[in-house]
Amino acid sequence: MPILLQNGRVVTADSDGICDILVEGEQIVALGRHLPVPADTTVLDCTGKIVVPGGIDPHVHLEMPFMGTFSSDTYETGTRAALHGGTTTVIDFVLQKQGHSLRAALEEWQGRATGNAVGDYSFHLAVTDFNENTKAEIAEIVAEGITSFKAFMAYKGSLMIDDAQLIGLMQEVKKHGGLVTAHATNGDVIDSLIAQHRAAGQLAPLYHYLSQPEVTEAEASGRFADLANYAGTEAYIVHMTCEGALNQVRHATRRNQRVLAETCIQYLLLDASLYQHDFEGAKVVMSPPLREKKDQTALWAGLNQGLVQVVGTDHCPFLWEQKLAGKDDFSKIPNGHPAVEHRMELLFSEGVGDGKITLQRFVEVTSTNAAKIFGMFPRKGTISIGADADLVVIDPAKKHVISAATHHMNVDYSAYEGWEVTGKVETVLLRGQVAVAAGETKVAKGYGQFIKRSKTAF
Ligand code: URP
Ligand code: ZN
Ligand code: ZN
Ligand code: ZN
Numbered sequence: 001m002p003i004l005l006q007n008g009r010v011v012t013a014d015s016d017g018i019c020d021i022l023v024e025g026e027q028i029v030a031l032g033r034h035l036p037v038p039a040d041t042t043v044l045d046c047t048g049k050i051v052v053p054g055g056i057d058p059h060v061h062l063e064m065p066f067m068g069t070f071s072s073d074t075y076e077t078g079t080r081a082a083l084h085g086g087t088t089t090v091i092d093f094v095l096q097k098q099g100h101s102l103r104a105a106l107e108e109w110q111g112r113a114t115g116n117a118v119g120d121y122s123f124h125l126a127v128t129d130f131n132e133n134t135k136a137e138i139a140e141i142v143a144e145g146i147t148s149f150k151a152f153m154a155y156k157g158s159l160m161i162d163d164a165q166l167i168g169l170m171q172e173v174k175k176h177g178g179l180v181t182a183h184a185t186n187g188d189v190i191d192s193l194i195a196q197h198r199a200a201g202q203l204a205p206l207y208h209y210l211s212q213p214e215v216t217e218a219e220a221s222g223r224f225a226d227l228a229n230y231a232g233t234e235a236y237i238v239h240m241t242c243e244g245a246l247n248q249v250r251h252a253t254r255r256n257q258r259v260l261a262e263t264c265i266q267y268l269l270l271d272a273s274l275y276q277h278d279f280e281g282a283k284v285v286m287s288p289p290l291r292e293k294k295d296q297t298a299l300w301a302g303l304n305q306g307l308v309q310v311v312g313t314d315h316c317p318f319l320w321e322q323k324l325a326g327k328d329d330f331s332k333i334p335n336g337h338p339a340v341e342h343r344m345e346l347l348f349s350e351g352v353g354d355g356k357i358t359l360q361r362f363v364e365v366t367s368t369n370a371a372k373i374f375g376m377f378p379r380k381g382t383i384s385i386g387a388d389a390d391l392v393v394i395d396p397a398k399k400h401v402i403s404a405a406t407h408h409m410n411v412d413y414s415a416y417e418g419w420e421v422t423g424k425v426e427t428v429l430l431r432g433q434v435a436v437a438a439g440e441t442k443v444a445k446g447y448g449q450f451i452k453r454s455k456t457a458f
Pocket of ligand 2: 425
């Protein structure tokens with residue numbers, strides 16, 4: 001049955017106006033004012049509402065084995081929570097196990113995702129051991145629609161690769177038209193600072209923050225950009241937090257290099273003062289850590305200057321009980337925090353509502369740019385005829401309060417507990433189906449599909 005979204009303010013990265021949207025099957029089939037209403041059509045009155053493309057969060061970790069445990073959202077709970085906040089597609093990171101193949105890791109992730117996702121998803125492949133065998137697997141992985149790869153420049157002993165492997169990965173991925181992304185922090189320096197703090201008996205969450213000073217991120221971001229420049233490949237820096245790293249991107253753009261950057265909602269809105277509160281700070285122990293006000297200012301400016309193209313989340317929740325593993329030693333606190341559900345509402349409220357970014361910039365950084373960078377555009381990331389009908393209806397005036405008591409993520413706290421946001425995601429369509437309406441999930445586990453991606457088109 002067709003669905004007509006009538007009379008909403010429809011906003012894309014390059015248009016903004018009152019418009020009707022006709023949806024048939026999985027796609028948008030007509031756009032225009034006062035569209036005729038075919039028989040049997042369900043009409044959604046969007047008067048006074050804003051309609052934007054379904055959000056894309058290209059940085060999540062669902063049910064990820066990490067630091068001796070698993071992140072607490074499954075494909076089911078994580079993608080469902082994402083839908084409630086207007087994010088219709090997520091990209092998760094498959095983590096190769098050192099000493100094993102890329103294929104084995106991919107199959108493990110497929111096993112967790114297939115039949116369980118509620119919303120759409122795709123994968124990046126994190127190569128944690130680049131050698132002749134894994135090198136030979138890259139071409140095939142790209143051909144299967146997994147066109148982006150990740151290098152960890154930290155977490156030595158589990159995920160980190162060295163610079164020799166990094167340059168090899170860049171060269172090989174370039175050959176096949178893929179994109180290399182990086183967790184760009186200096187793992188050796190961080191490990192040394194962690195050891196110094198532990199030796200001095202400095203064991204509170206605050207020392208997680210103090211073990212990852214800005215220089216560890218700025219240095220690695222610059223190194224990553226320089227090596228990508230040498231290899232002649234595009235580069236994408238995930239979860240950028242600070243002015244020093246952003247300046248490395250700025251520097252690279254001056255030589256006309258394409259270094260793309262993603263920040264995450266928490267780095268725009270939260271700061272390192274949260275680490276002062278004894279063990280409570282464990283809720284925001286993540287890597288890289290939260291930074292300072294001057295970094296938030298730099299990142300907002302970076303969004304407006306086009307140096308930072310994407311706002312993701314690095315959604316990687318752990319239950320409080322899991323965080324307690326680091327009660328006596330910050331280095332054992334599982335790194336990560338929950339955010340996938342509230343990325344869009346927070347950015348709408350604090351970014352658009354507060355005048356820091358325009359509504360069109362909001363659409364770009366929550367959806368369109370990620371679709372382009374990661375090879376899903378124009379199927380995803382925009383509102384046009386033939387695109388997937390992934391649509392988010394926002395009531396721009398409606399206020400609500402974020403709380404762990406009402407969110408859908410499988411985690412028992414929120415870093416945004418008690419925050420009042422203005423602007424509420426009311427209705428969400430995913431591939432032509434109403435997925436969320438008035439706070440209720442309307443699609444079942446298994447509705448979410450794997451999205452095969454093409455090569456980068458940004
Ligand atoms: O703290 C974080 N970010 N946990 C997830 C893994 C990563 O580094 O992205
Ligand atoms: Zn909400
Ligand atoms: Zn990371
Ligand atoms: Zn991450």
